Amino acid sequence: MPTTTEAGEKDPAAAADGRGGPRRRWRSSVLPRHLSLAVLGLLAVTVVMETTGSFANSQLASMAYLGIAAGGLTVLTGLNGQLSLGHGAFMAVGAYTTALFLDGEPPALPLPVVLAAATLVTLLVGAVVGVAAARLHGPYIAGATLALAVAVPGVVLHFERLGGEQGLGVRMPETPVWVLDAAYFVTGSELDPTKYVAYIGWAALVVTYVLLANLMRGRVGRTWRAVRDDEVAAEIAGIHLGRARVLAFVVSTACAGLAGAVMAMAVRITAPSGFSLTLSLTLLSAVVLGGLGSLTGALIGSALLTFLPHLVTGLGTDAGLTDVRAAELAPAVYGLTMILVILVAPAGITGTLRNLWRRRRGVA
Amino acid sequence: MSPPTTATTERTDHDGGPPALFSITGVSVRFGGVRALSEVSLDVAPRQVLGVIGPNGAGKTTLFNVACGFVRPDSGRLLWKGEELTGLRPHRLASLGIGRTLQGLGLFDRMTVLENVMVGAGRHARTGFASALFGLGRGARDDAALAARARRTLAGLGVERYADRLPGSLPYPVRKRVALARALVGEPELLLLDEPAGGLAGDEMAELGELIRGLTDRMAVMLVEHHMDLVMSVCDDITVLDFGRVIARGGPDEVRRDPAVVAAYLGEEVGGKAGGKAGEGAGERAGREQRGTGE
Numbered sequence: 001m002p003t004t005t006e007a008g009e010k011d012p013a014a015a016a017d018g019r020g021g022p023r024r025r026w027r028s029s030v031l032p033r034h035l036s037l038a039v040l041g042l043l044a045v046t047v048v049m050e051t052t053g054s055f056a057n058s059q060l061a062s063m064a065y066l067g068i069a070a071g072g073l074t075v076l077t078g079l080n081g082q083l084s085l086g087h088g089a090f091m092a093v094g095a096y097t098t099a100l101f102l103d104g105e106p107p108a109l110p111l112p113v114v115l116a117a118a119t120l121v122t123l124l125v126g127a128v129v130g131v132a133a134a135r136l137h138g139p140y141i142a143g144a145t146l147a148l149a150v151a152v153p154g155v156v157l158h159f160e161r162l163g164g165e166q167g168l169g170v171r172m173p174e175t176p177v178w179v180l181d182a183a184y185f186v187t188g189s190e191l192d193p194t195k196y197v198a199y200i201g202w203a204a205l206v207v208t209y210v211l212l213a214n215l216m217r218g219r220v221g222r223t224w225r226a227v228r229d230d231e232v233a234a235e236i237a238g239i240h241l242g243r244a245r246v247l248a249f250v251v252s253t254a255c256a257g258l259a260g261a262v263m264a265m266a267v268r269i270t271a272p273s274g275f276s277l278t279l280s281l282t283l284l285s286a287v288v289l290g291g292l293g294s295l296t297g298a299l300i301g302s303a304l305l306t307f308l309p310h311l312v313t314g315l316g317t318d319a320g321l322t323d324v325r326a327a328e329l330a331p332a333v334y335g336l337t338m339i340l341v342i343l344v345a346p347a348g349i350t351g352t353l354r355n356l357w358r359r360r361r362g363v364a
Numbered sequence: 365m366s367p368p369t370t371a372t373t374e375r376t377d378h379d380g381g382p383p384a385l386f387s388i389t390g391v392s393v394r395f396g397g398v399r400a401l402s403e404v405s406l407d408v409a410p411r412q413v414l415g416v417i418g419p420n421g422a423g424k425t426t427l428f429n430v431a432c433g434f435v436r437p438d439s440g441r442l443l444w445k446g447e448e449l450t451g452l453r454p455h456r457l458a459s460l461g462i463g464r465t466l467q468g469l470g471l472f473d474r475m476t477v478l479e480n481v482m483v484g485a486g487r488h489a490r491t492g493f494a495s496a497l498f499g500l501g502r503g504a505r506d507d508a509a510l511a512a513r514a515r516r517t518l519a520g521l522g523v524e525r526y527a528d529r530l531p532g533s534l535p536y537p538v539r540k541r542v543a544l545a546r547a548l549v550g551e552p553e554l555l556l557l558d559e560p561a562g563g564l565a566g567d568e569m570a571e572l573g574e575l576i577r578g579l580t581d582r583m584a585v586m587l588v589e590h591h592m593d594l595v596m597s598v599c600d601d602i603t604v605l606d607f608g609r610v611i612a613r614g615g616p617d618e619v620r621r622d623p624a625v626v627a628a629y630l631g632e633e634v635g636g637k638a639g640g641k642a643g644e645g646a647g648e649r650a651g652r653e654q655r656g657t658g659e
């Protein structure tokens with residue numbers, strides 16, 4: 001995966017200054033680096049996907065959509081300093097859009113176009129909310145997005161077309177024959193629908209992360225961080241605060257929309273209960289656990305949130321607990337992990353590793 | 365902004381001189397009951413260093429905030445190269461060619477020194493969102509050009525070796541230079557410096573003086589400063605504010621002898637001994653705390 005994170009971590013060796021010190025070469029282009037990481041990542045995913053069973057495949061699909069949304073959120077919160085408690089609501093927009101577009105036999109649009117459409121629709125909704133949010137500050141943005149997270153599932157109930165409480169079933173289109181053939185050719189095994197969705201999710205994640213990493217590395221990311229660190233100084237330097245904030249918000253919600261689309265396909269149903277406040281908070285904890293402003297962190301956080309509950313429940317039953325008791329263990333462990341990270345490693349997992357590494361190199 | 369322009373221009377300088385680069389005409393600002401500025405007018409000629417002095421709370425930072433669009437004046441006009449700046453917004457300054465340093469440092473703490481300065485160079489960026497998103501070579505080359513520009517500016521101020529450090533880990537005088545580099549890298553035609561010498565030692569201040577003089581081959585400078593030695597040695601012209609009014613203007617020698625100025629500083633010797641900070645002792649004004657934007 002692309003591992004672009006925050007400024008300070010870049011090549012700390014170069015910071016060992018002195019007149020003759022190593023001068024950091026400015027990479028002529030970041031794209032080749034990000035692309036090669038992406039290819040490596042996809043290879044790794046393929047290996048994992050082919051060596052694990054159907055249940056693990058579906059978990060990997062969950063990790064993919066959490067990771068996509070968390071990646072977008074870490075850009076918004078970590079790089080631009082805007083706290084959104086409502087990204088679950090944007091995932092809902094993406095998910096419902098997907099469900100509606102896939103309704104019909106055969107679906108009116110090919111799958112990639114459906115994913116793009118879900119992203120675009122959410123992006124537009126995000127732009128409207130973002131313009132409003134740009135007028136707000138700190139806790140008020142959090143409040144407004146919180147309201148959104150609470151309101152959206154309720155609003156959905158009022159629309160017959162959206163299936164009310166039961167929600168909409170998501171029809172996965174038939175896997176194209178050429179995809180089946182290609183998969184068999186490469187992996188030597190049949191591609192079942194679960195695995196197909198998981199692959200789609202990871203492809204979407206890799207594309208998203210490459211694009212986000214590109215943005216973070218360049219002038220756009222710098223602009224976002226400048227606004228985060230000092231508004232007045234950023235403005236004097238020629239940055240339009242509102243535009244920078246709306247852009248970050250829109251990019252972030254587009255990710256949430258894509259995540260929602262993948263979620264719809266993975267879960268096979270989009271219902272209001274799937275997009276409760278819990279989802280928004282889950283995303284935020286993934287981002288905080290992993291380390292704010294880091295895509296690697298967002299991915300690690302999503303992995304933890306996907307696999308930890310199951311792992312803990314498994315350990316519980318192994319230790320002789322009843323299934324019910326074991327299932328109760330997961331939220332407790334999850335809560336403890338969260339508290340532990342905040343107390344011991346407030347910079348998140350990647351942030352803490354980064355600091356440790358830097359200290360070892362003796363850099364301030 | 366279409367205020368009545370009752371400009372009582374009692375300017376004595378630049379009559380028939382070079383046309384002003386930047387003019388403030390009849391600007392008044394009120395904060396509730398406080399008249400922070402009343403009918404203030406001044407001209408900055410190209411490549412001139414104009415000092416703005418006055419006791420604490422005289423309105424100097426407010427004047428800068430008006431010039432930057434942070435504070436909308438109740439009346440008065442701003443002219444940039446002869447054209448009126450209406451509805452000025454701070455983010456437009458850089459592209460107009462106006463740079464500013466803040467009374468506080470205002471550095472981006474979680475960005476490296478180089479990145480701090482690169483943000484200031486945004487005016488020279490040629491590529492936008494799409495080339496950044498898709499990681500196109502164009503965007504990367506543009507970024508490399510900005511980085512090179514930022515490094516040159518840092519080198520010009522003798523702090524290039526700190527390029528990859530975070531500002532928080534650096535000594536105060538270095539951070540001051542980084543802030544200056546961020547303002548200079550945009551190659552402004554007018555630079556507004558708000559207390560650039562604050563927190564500097566004597567020899568550093570002398571260096572700063574030389575540096576400011578050195579800038580005048582490229583730009584005009586408007587300088588707010590309490591250190592009279594520095595002001596007297598680098599400014600071509602000085603405007604003195606007191607209680608939001610211009611009480612004197614002219615060359616350093618004129619201003620130093622002006623009875624109104626002497627009175628405003630309560631008899632403190634203006635342009636006195638090394639590091640003398642006129643105005644700081646004005647007990648009468650100690651109660652006026654300042655809450656300028658961005659400080």
Ligand SMILES: Nc1ncnc2c1ncn2[C@@H]1O[C@H](COP(=O)(O)OP(=O)(O)OP(=O)(O)O)[C@@H](O)[C@H]1O
Nearest residue numbers: 395400420421422423424425426652653654655656
């Ligand atoms: N945003 C504001 N709201 C209310 N009053 C303000 C604001 N900004 C400044 N003032 C008041 O306006 C007057 C001028 O303040 P200003 O900061 O311009 O002074 P200054 O000359 O820069 O002082 P110093 O030398 O201490 O920096 C002061 O009385 C100050 O309290």
Ligand SMILES: [Mg+2]
Nearest residue numbers: 424425467656
């Ligand atoms: Mg001031």
